[in-house]
Amino acid sequence: MGDSVGIVEGFVAVWHAYRLPLIIALFGVYISIRLSRAFSSKSKTPASVSVPSSPRSQSPEKSVKLQPVEKKTAVPVKQISKPVRADGAAKSTSGPKRVQGKKPAKTIGGRRASTEEAQPITHIQPIIFFASLTTTTERYANTLLEDLRAAALRQTSPDSLDRSILPPQIHDISYIDFDDFFISAPKPPPTSPGTRYVYCILVPTYNIDTVINTFLGHLDETHNDFRIDTAPLSQLLGYSVFGFGDKEEWPTEEEGFCTQAKEIDRWMSKLTGRKRAFPLGMGDVKSDAEKALKEWSTGLYDTLSDILETGGLGEGVPGSGDAVESDEEDLDDEGDEKKNSQSMVDLEDIKMNGDSAAPIPVDFTTVGKVVSSQDTAKEMVPKTSPTYASLTKQGYTIVGSHSGVKICRWTKSALRGRGSCYKYSFYGIRSHLCMEATPSLSCSNKCIFCWRHGTNPVGTTWRWKVDSPELIFNGVKEGHYKKIKMLKGVPGVRAERFAEAMRIRHCALSLVGEPIFYPHINRFLQMLHAEHISSFLVCNAQHPDQLETLERVTQLYVSIDASNRESLRKIDRPLHRDFWERFQRCLDILREKRHVQRTVFRLTLVKGFNVDDEVTGYADLVEKALPCLIEIKGVTYCGTSTSAGAGLTMQNVPFYEEIATFVVALNAELERRGLGYGIAAEHAHSCCVLLASNRFHVNGKWHTRIDYERFFQLLEKEKADGTSFTPEDYMRETEEWALWGNGGFNPEDERVHRKQKKQAQAVDSAPAKVEEIF
Ligand SMILES: Cc1cc2nc3c(=O)[nH]c(=O)nc-3n(C[C@H](O)[C@H](O)[C@H](O)COP(=O)(O)O)c2cc1C
Numbered sequence: 001m002g003d004s005v006g007i008v009e010g011f012v013a014v015w016h017a018y019r020l021p022l023i024i025a026l027f028g029v030y031i032s033i034r035l036s037r038a039f040s041s042k043s044k045t046p047a048s049v050s051v052p053s054s055p056r057s058q059s060p061e062k063s064v065k066l067q068p069v070e071k072k073t074a075v076p077v078k079q080i081s082k083p084v085r086a087d088g089a090a091k092s093t094s095g096p097k098r099v100q101g102k103k104p105a106k107t108i109g110g111r112r113a114s115t116e117e118a119q120p121i122t123h124i125q126p127i128i129f130f131a132s133l134t135t136t137t138e139r140y141a142n143t144l145l146e147d148l149r150a151a152a153l154r155q156t157s158p159d160s161l162d163r164s165i166l167p168p169q170i171h172d173i174s175y176i177d178f179d180d181f182f183i184s185a186p187k188p189p190p191t192s193p194g195t196r197y198v199y200c201i202l203v204p205t206y207n208i209d210t211v212i213n214t215f216l217g218h219l220d221e222t223h224n225d226f227r228i229d230t231a232p233l234s235q236l237l238g239y240s241v242f243g244f245g246d247k248e249e250w251p252t253e254e255e256g257f258c259t260q261a262k263e264i265d266r267w268m269s270k271l272t273g274r275k276r277a278f279p280l281g282m283g284d285v286k287s288d289a290e291k292a293l294k295e296w297s298t299g300l301y302d303t304l305s306d307i308l309e310t311g312g313l314g315e316g317v318p319g320s321g322d323a324v325e326s327d328e329e330d331l332d333d334e335g336d337e338k339k340n341s342q343s344m345v346d347l348e349d350i351k352m353n354g355d356s357a358a359p360i361p362v363d364f365t366t367v368g369k370v371v372s373s374q375d376t377a378k379e380m381v382p383k384t385s386p387t388y389a390s391l392t393k394q395g396y397t398i399v400g401s402h403s404g405v406k407i408c409r410w411t412k413s414a415l416r417g418r419g420s421c422y423k424y425s426f427y428g429i430r431s432h433l434c435m436e437a438t439p440s441l442s443c444s445n446k447c448i449f450c451w452r453h454g455t456n457p458v459g460t461t462w463r464w465k466v467d468s469p470e471l472i473f474n475g476v477k478e479g480h481y482k483k484i485k486m487l488k489g490v491p492g493v494r495a496e497r498f499a500e501a502m503r504i505r506h507c508a509l510s511l512v513g514e515p516i517f518y519p520h521i522n523r524f525l526q527m528l529h530a531e532h533i534s535s536f537l538v539c540n541a542q543h544p545d546q547l548e549t550l551e552r553v554t555q556l557y558v559s560i561d562a563s564n565r566e567s568l569r570k571i572d573r574p575l576h577r578d579f580w581e582r583f584q585r586c587l588d589i590l591r592e593k594r595h596v597q598r599t600v601f602r603l604t605l606v607k608g609f610n611v612d613d614e615v616t617g618y619a620d621l622v623e624k625a626l627p628c629l630i631e632i633k634g635v636t637y638c639g640t641s642t643s644a645g646a647g648l649t650m651q652n653v654p655f656y657e658e659i660a661t662f663v664v665a666l667n668a669e670l671e672r673r674g675l676g677y678g679i680a681a682e683h684a685h686s687c688c689v690l691l692a693s694n695r696f697h698v699n700g701k702w703h704t705r706i707d708y709e710r711f712f713q714l715l716e717k718e719k720a721d722g723t724s725f726t727p728e729d730y731m732r733e734t735e736e737w738a739l740w741g742n743g744g745f746n747p748e749d750e751r752v753h754r755k756q757k758k759q760a761q762a763v764d765s766a767p768a769k770v771e772e773i774f
């Protein structure tokens with residue numbers, strides 16, 4: 001006892017002597033432990049493993065490791081009512097939904113601007129979600145996981161550590177808590193605030209109740225929950241959906257092929273504020289699923305690489321493919337273009353300031369007037385000009401100083417599986433493979449129905465700086481591809497068509513302006529043909545010298561806007577005084593070329609201007625030029641101030657029945673004269689009918705289509721050994737559905753009727769612009 005008292009007394013004595021240094025030492029140890037912890041958490045490098053799998057994860061320590069699929073068997077619907085988190089922890093979903101999102105205070109451009117979005121993108125984290133009942137989709141999801149992981153590793157280099165696409169994460173939809181991923185986007189880890197997430201969703205379709213219905217219900221509920229931001233997933237970098245289905249049982253989308261993938265794609269578009277990074281892909285498990293998935297994943301990965309490089313999904317192009325999500329999309333577009341055109345300054349009016357119907361008194365000696373001194377010549381469309389601003393606003397890409405390219409709305413329609421322009425029905429041109437361009441934005445007419453007449457420069461002679469054909473060729477291709485890429489986010493764009501569109505097969509040289517005005521047009525055509533791009537060239541029958549020297553094109557058009565001098569003057573309002581003589585000379589040249597070129601008359605009927613009592617006049621012109629083909633279509637009302645000033649209203653747009661009546665009358669007149677023509681095909685969809693010479697009626701069948709490969713073979717042979725060829729050498733049989741009387745709509749495409757449109761007049765769902773007039 002005496003010992004223990006001594007020990008205590010000794011301890012107390014020591015405490016009194018040393019308590020101050022002891023307290024200081026203990027405090028020092030505590031501080032250094034805190035400091036070292038803080039330092040170690042900051043020094044972590046970003047990697048997929050450090051990225052939280054759940055937006056709810058509070059600390060990096062809770063991050064889910066990159067993991068292969070844990071579940072190997074299908075989970076019946078009932079079992080998912082108590083889902084398991086991706087990190088294995090069970091989680092209850094019973095009880096009312098806990099709302100994490102909140103109403104945004106303010107939106108920018110319809111979407112909330114977030115601090116994450118303001119961060120430059122440094123890392124992209126793909127997250128694969130899949131659902132699978134009989135393991136097919138699960139197998140493909142793992143293939144995708146491996147492919148994306150391999151691509152990420154291939155791309156990794158010491159330089160890419162600061163910017164990269166991370167190896168993907170993967171989650172089975174049956175095993176996640178939807179609230180973790182589909183109410184708000186994952187937050188980037190604090191150590192890598194530039195990380196952004198891309199959802200890759202792989203789903204089969206079942207017409208029975210499965211987890212996919214539960215998932216769809218969740219997306220629907222989230223979208224319609226008034227307490228949640230309307231685009232709660234807008235902080236995702238993007239998303240893309242791939243669907244699996246069975247075409248043997250569900251052959252078409254209308255019959256149910258991949259319908260659930262389509263639905264998820266639509267919901268995700270709404271929830272993300274239109275952030276479709278790549279078009280919806282679809283694969284038939286009995287045939288092409290593997291190939292289609294490969295194409296889709298390659299396209300998606302390329303897109304992610306582009307995003308990493310450029311910093312975003314890219315902006316849509318006004319009037320030609322804004323990534324707009326709306327059921328009314330087509331109508332909206334039309335409205336936009338009208339707005340644009342109406343707000344445009346009519347440059348011609350400023351320039352001419354005179355009687356709009358009268359020809360302008362200018363020098364009409366055109367031949368050889370190319371400006372010789374490139375240094376002193378002006379640019380046709382300088383970057384600083386109002387014309388440039390107006391054209392780019394309408395979606396044109398101006399190439400160099402006088403050329404342009406634009407995506408026509410039929411290209412957009414074809415990308416969405418909704419049908420190509422009439423040139424598919426008549427000649428086999430698929431619109432998503434077609435580039436619309438012109439090497440001369442300038443023209444020598446002021447046609448009353450020209451949609452863009454208010455912006456294109458006019459002139460009778462080439463008096464501008466001349467760009468090289470190389471510059472134009474590379475520029476228009478680049479501009480076209482860039483715009484196609486921008487369409488990847490447009491609702492309904494099909495992944496396989498998108499992939500096909502990345503290889504231009506046809507070039508429509510029309511747009512605004514006059515392509516043969518360009519002094520190096522032949523060289524430009526050679527460049528197209530060298531890359532096996534077919535050429536359809538439209539000219540306005542005002543430049544006979546250029547027409548004469550024009551080399552081979554796949555199809556050569558001359559616009560026939562009237563049958564007599566007075567009508568032509570009123571409609572085309574030509575700048576040349578001798579416009580009628582020029583027109584006549586062009587017809588003579590066309591006649592001479594008819595066994596070398598596929599020559600086409602293109603008639604645009606304007607009721608009250610060039611239809612009544614003109615059948616005989618048109619027959620005279622046909623008799624003079626004997627074109628291979630005659631396209632007849634109704635004018636499309638474009639509603640510009642100048643067309644209105646010229647007296648053009650909706651009343652001037654003929655009904656399809658009126659076009660048909662005219663065609664029948666013209667055909668009878670040609671028959672009466674024994675000229676050997678017949679009504680070959682129609683595209684009622686865009687109010688267009690084709691008359692063809694009997695030269696293209698072989699073995700009782702019309703052959704208005706073109707064998708493009710054959711054309712290039714013949715062209716190359718001609719170039720090599722001089723063997724000439726005729727239009728009949730590369731013709732192909734017309735499809736049954738395109739023949740006169742059958743309507744002309746490709747049965748493989750989905751027909752979409754526009755709302756609020758007079759069914760019989762002009763077009764129903766067809767694009768209604770100058771592209772169509774071409
Ligand atoms: C009961 C049942 C219903 C189906 N319904 C559809 C359907 O409506 N549309 C479709 O495209 N495929 C349908 N399919 C085909 C599946 O989507 C296809 O077999 C898919 O590969 C299944 O994927 P999974 O093995 O990952 O579950 C159905 C299959 C079954 C067994």
Ligand code: SF4
Nearest residue numbers: 408421431434436508
């Ligand atoms: S409308 Fe003209 S540019 Fe568009 S797809 Fe048809 S031919 Fe090509």
